[in-house]
Amino acid sequence: MTGDIIVALVVAVALTFDFTNGFHDTANAMATTIATGALPPKVAVSIAAVLNFVGAFISLEVAATVAGGIVDAGAITPTVVFGGLVGAIAWNLTTWWFGLPSSSSHALIGGVIGSTLVAAGGSAVEVEGIVSKVLIPALLSPILAGLIAALGVFLVYRIIRRFTIERAEREFRWGQVASSSMVALAHGTNDAQKTMGVISLALIANGTISGGDDFDVPFWVVVTCAAAIALGTYTGGWRIIKTLGTKVVEVRPPQGFGSEAVAATVILASSHVGYPLSTTQVVSGAVTGSGVGRPGAAVNWAVAGRIVIGWILTLPAAAGAAALVYAIVDLFGNGAVGPIVISVALAIAGFLLWRANNAAKVEPDDTISENPTFGAPPSAAQPTPVTA
Amino acid sequence: MISTIVDWSSLGEAVYVSVGVGLGVLLVAAFAVVSSLRAQDARAAGESAVSNAFFGATAVCILALVGAVVAGIYLLTQ
Numbered sequence: 119m120t121g122d123i124i125v126a127l128v129v130a131v132a133l134t135f136d137f138t139n140g141f142h143d144t145a146n147a148m149a150t151t152i153a154t155g156a157l158p159p160k161v162a163v164s165i166a167a168v169l170n171f172v173g174a175f176i177s178l179e180v181a182a183t184v185a186g187g188i189v190d191a192g193a194i195t196p197t198v199v200f201g202g203l204v205g206a207i208a209w210n211l212t213t214w215w216f217g218l219p220s221s222s223s224h225a226l227i228g229g230v231i232g233s234t235l236v237a238a239g240g241s242a243v244e245v246e247g248i249v250s251k252v253l254i255p256a257l258l259s260p261i262l263a264g265l266i267a268a269l270g271v272f273l274v275y276r277i278i279r280r281f282t283i284e285r286a287e288r289e290f291r292w293g294q295v296a297s298s299s300m301v302a303l304a305h306g307t308n309d310a311q312k313t314m315g316v317i318s319l320a321l322i323a324n325g326t327i328s329g330g331d332d333f334d335v336p337f338w339v340v341v342t343c344a345a346a347i348a349l350g351t352y353t354g355g356w357r358i359i360k361t362l363g364t365k366v367v368e369v370r371p372p373q374g375f376g377s378e379a380v381a382a383t384v385i386l387a388s389s390h391v392g393y394p395l396s397t398t399q400v401v402s403g404a405v406t407g408s409g410v411g412r413p414g415a416a417v418n419w420a421v422a423g424r425i426v427i428g429w430i431l432t433l434p435a436a437a438g439a440a441a442l443v444y445a446i447v448d449l450f451g452n453g454a455v456g457p458i459v460i461s462v463a464l465a466i467a468g469f470l471l472w473r474a475n476n477a478a479k480v481e482p483d484d485t486i487s488e489n490p491t492f493g494a495p496p497s498a499a500q501p502t503p504v505t506a
Numbered sequence: 507m508i509s510t511i512v513d514w515s516s517l518g519e520a521v522y523v524s525v526g527v528g529l530g531v532l533l534v535a536a537f538a539v540v541s542s543l544r545a546q547d548a549r550a551a552g553e554s555a556v557s558n559a560f561f562g563a564t565a566v567c568i569l570a571l572v573g574a575v576v577a578g579i580y581l582l583t584q
Contacts, residue, residue: 176582250512258517266525270532277536281543289539293571300578307582375535380528386581387523391516 121324123454124196127461128320131203133346134464136313138210139222140170140350143309145358146219146381146401147302150374152482153363155490156294159354159482165295166302167352173306174314174344187247188227193238196320197447200457201233202226203316204464205440209432211471217357217365217480218428221396225436226312227252232437233444255388256429259395260403263377263384267404271376271411278372287491290371297378302351304385305397310347314339356480362402364487365421367409371491376411377404399429531574538567 147169148162157165206222206229213220227248234242278286317339321327327336363369369377381397381404388395402425409417447456486493545560 173582176579177584254512254517262521262524266528270529273529274532274536277533278539278543281540286539286543289542290535293535296571296575300575303579304582372536376532379531379535380524382578383528383531384520384524386578387527388520390523390581390584391520392513393516393520 120452120454121196122326124200124457125320125324125326127454127457128196128200128203129317129342131200131207131461131464132313132317132320133342134468135203135207135210135222135226135316136310136343136346137350137353138207138214139309139313140167140347141353141355142210142214142220142222142350142358143305143398144351144353144355145362146305146397147298147378149359149361149363149401149485150369150377150405151294151298152359152485153369153487153490154291154294154371154374155486155492156291156371156374158493159356159359159485162298163352163354165299167348169299169302170306170310170351171344171348173303173308174310174340174347176303176307177311187251188244189230189234190238190242190244193234193242194230194319194323195237196323197457198230198233198237198444199316199320199323200460201236201440201444201447202229202231204443204460205229205232205436205438207464208439208443208467209436211468212435213428213432214355214357215471215475216428217361218425219358219362219398219402220425220428220432221256221398222309223312223394223396224252224256224429224432226316228433228436229440231433232440235437236441236444236448251394252433255393255395256399259384259388259393260399260406260429262403263380263400264403264407264410266384267373267377267380267407268411270380271373271408272413274372274376275411275413284491287371290375291492293375294371294378297375297382300382301378301385301397301401304382306344306347308385308389308394308397310343313343313346317343354482356482356485359485360480361421361425362405363485365418366402366405366425367412367415367417368487368489369405369408370412370415373405373408373412373415377401377408380404380407527574531571534567534570534574538564538571541567 144163147166151157152159152162206225209225314335318335381401384400406422409415450456541560541563545557548557
């Protein structure tokens with residue numbers, strides 16, 4: 119009975135993480151498309167939500183990929199997973215509040231590492247796995263995406279230079295929509311599966327379902343994870359969309375198309391050879407690179423620097439939060455009281471954050487560039503008449 | 507330590523495929539745009555044969571881009 123309650127809490131917290139993953143990462147696919155005005159904000163996040171939902175069903179090669187090779191599989195219990203998820207949610211919400219596009223995947227991995235450290239000690243953490251599966255890809259992928267995007271966008275502007283630049287730029291509109299959609303689809307496939315893996319792991323650890331070679335992810339897990347990430351995506355993490363679409367560099371359609379197309383290529387090529395990457399880091403690197411490549415564009419390196427600091431802090435911060443959560447849960451013993459207390463605290467914190475966000479809300483129109491290629495600038499919109 | 511735990515062969519493959527396909531997609535898209543604009547200009551100038559040729563070139567580029575998207579979706583399913 120106690121085990122079932124803990125697993126039920128793990129499922130609820132995992133779906134909450136999946137939701138935060140969705141709204142945190144909407145920017146990856148749609149920030150540049152919204153910034154140029156190629157799609158209205160609400161339409162863009164709706165398309166991203168549908169594609170995230172569909173993407174979750176495309177492939178089910180899940181298993182324990184999140185923690186596999188990172189920590190000792192024998193050390194993973196539902197409570198360890200619970201602590202890891204809460205740590206990851208805490209960091210996701212923190213970076214969202216500051217509008218920083220950080221990696222949800224690294225937050226989850228960091229969370230699992232932190233709670234495993236407290237639960238089973240340092241020997242249960244596989245340093246080689248962390249270096250090869252997390253740190254090296256995290257270092258190389260944004261640089262690679264940035265360099266390709268910089269060179270590619272530079273060449274694109276060389277090729278189209280014989281035409282009026284505004285006229286040529288407008289031709290990239292549907293390319294932008296297609297490349298952004300591809301990133302949204304890839305995000306749904308990769309990230310929804312991570313939550314499916316986490317829930318499956320807890321179900322297997324509890325004996326609710328059997329593991330082994332013929333293991334199948336329960337259909338209800340697939341549907342709920344797809345729905346949670348799609349709902350989060352539709353909610354739209356407008357703070358991060360604003361940062362990525364308007365603060366790093368002024369995005370023009372060829373840059374938007376170039377950065378999303380390069381990001382999709384790097385993610386797919388790397389995943390195919392066994393290097394799972396952070397969508398967020400690849401897209402952020404590509405957007406920055408596209409700013410370097412466009413003649414006359416100026417990258418705001420201060421904002422880019424803040425984003426990189428967020429990346430560096432993600433793993434240790436999520437690990438620290440998860441370690442703290444696990445330690446608190448451990449104070450209450452092996453029962454379900456600890457996870458219940460933490461879940462209630464998490465719900466209260468989420469409610470308070472929601473209220474604070476309403477007081478300083480970033481609206482969808484705030485995420486459009488001041489000088490969009492398509493449609494009117496947001497400042498041209500007529501204010502809502504105030505009636506007495 | 508790094509040299510022993512990193513699969514440099516896979517990493518190299520990911521890098522050159524990313525560079526090749528990433529740059530290829532952008533260049534094909536740029537050529538599609540240039541062809542489309544030239545086709546529009548030729549049509550406006552009443553040069554229908556030139557216009558059709560550039561529209562054909564645009565169509566070929568767009569087909570190549572659609573092929574890249576289909577290949578990407580195929581990779582996602584693997």
